[in-house]
Amino acid sequence: MKTLFSTILFTLLGSFAMAQNYTLPLWNGTPPLQKEMNLQEDVRDENIIRIANVQTPTIEVYLPNKQIATGEAVVIYPGGGYAILAYDWEGTDFAKWLNSQGIAGIVVKYRLPISESLTDPKEVPLLDAQRAIRMTRANAEAWNIDPAKVGVMGFSAGGHLASTVSTQYDHEVDRAKDAIDALSARPDFSILVYPVISFRDAAVHSGSRKNLIGENASQELQDRFSGELNVDENTPPTFLVHAQDDKGVPIENSLLYYNALNKHGIPASLHIYPKGGHGFGFGMGKGAVENWRSVLLDWINHLD
Structure with a gap:
């Protein structure tokens, strides 16, 4: 009986170990560009888990079973207008789905530029985004990841962050x-979901722009954070998806970025659905857009 119990316990623990995820801090000690103010993170579960005032940025790592692992990893930046993070809706839910496809999902709880503790707020989200990619490569062997197959995925303002780290x-x-900084922060591919791209007036999402660079930012700063102006021949291959009826982030954002990618000869795939609105996530119950994840998987499977 004791042997049987031990066998059952070992099996249960083994199953738990395979299913567990890891949460790691991005930085040792006080993160860069931040001062100690004893501020508290704000986490609210209102059908969607919303996180605000992030003080300790982390990555939450979801790894697939080794038997189905493809070696690919996707670093995920949830959206929220640079004011909050829609942490499960555009983060952990997608990491779990990617796991089911054999792909590692790395969810980034990045610092938000409206926090009072930051000394140079506009630089902080990008700094955390770069660090998450480098940490993924630093742990590639332990996590059964190919360091040459590390992509990024961002939603809305998280899409802006993903496009910024891509350019x-x-x-x-x-x-x-430290030693991790010696690794490349360039993504191998980018997935931009109803992304904020441009901080120019024609397509701007005013909330994201205001929260990141301020209401009266210089033209130089607006241009620096307009992704379509920073694409070059080294920008990674990109998948974009947007709904035509998006009233939150105009579809022109994806169109501008796609045109810039095309101009520079970067492989790009743009998918526009007539309906879906903003923040459709998985797209469940929203018509044809519900199929966008299948289209994405096909694109990932055919990356060079």
């Missing part, structure tokens, strides 16, 4: 560095 992956700020 400014080598941007540096004055800070202390």
Whole structure:
């Protein structure tokens, strides 16, 4: 009986170990560009888990069973207008779905620029985004990930962050560095879901722009954070999806980025659905847009 009990317990623990996920801090000690203020993170579960005032940025790592692992990893930036993070709706839910397809999902709880503790708020989300990619590569062997197959995925303002790290992956700020900083922060591919791209007036999502760079930012700063102006020949292959009836983030954002990618000869796939609105997530119950994840998987499977 004791042997049987031990066998059952071992099996249960083994199953739990395979299913568990890891949460790791992005930085040791106080994160760069932040001062100690003893501020508290705000987490609210209102059908969607919304996180605000992030003080300790983390990555939450979801790994697929090794038997189905493809070696690919997707670093996920939830949206929320740079004011909150829609942490499950555009983060952990997608990490779990990616796991079912053999792909590692790395959800980033990045700091938001409206926090009072930040010393240079506009630089902080990108800094955390870069760090998450580098940490994924640093742990590639342990997590059964190919370091040459690390992509990013961002939703809405998280899409803006994903496009920013895709075009400014080598941007540096004055800070202390460690061994992880020697690794590349360039994504191998990008997935942008109803993304904020441009901070120019024609397509701007005013809330994201205001929260990241302020209401009266210079034209130079607006241009720096307009992704379509920063695409070059080294920008990674990109998948874009948007709904035509998006009243939150105009479809022009995806169109501008796609045109810039096409101009520079970057492989890009743009998918526009007539209905879905903004923030459709999985698209469940919203018509044809519900199929966008199948289209995405086909695109990932055919990446060079």
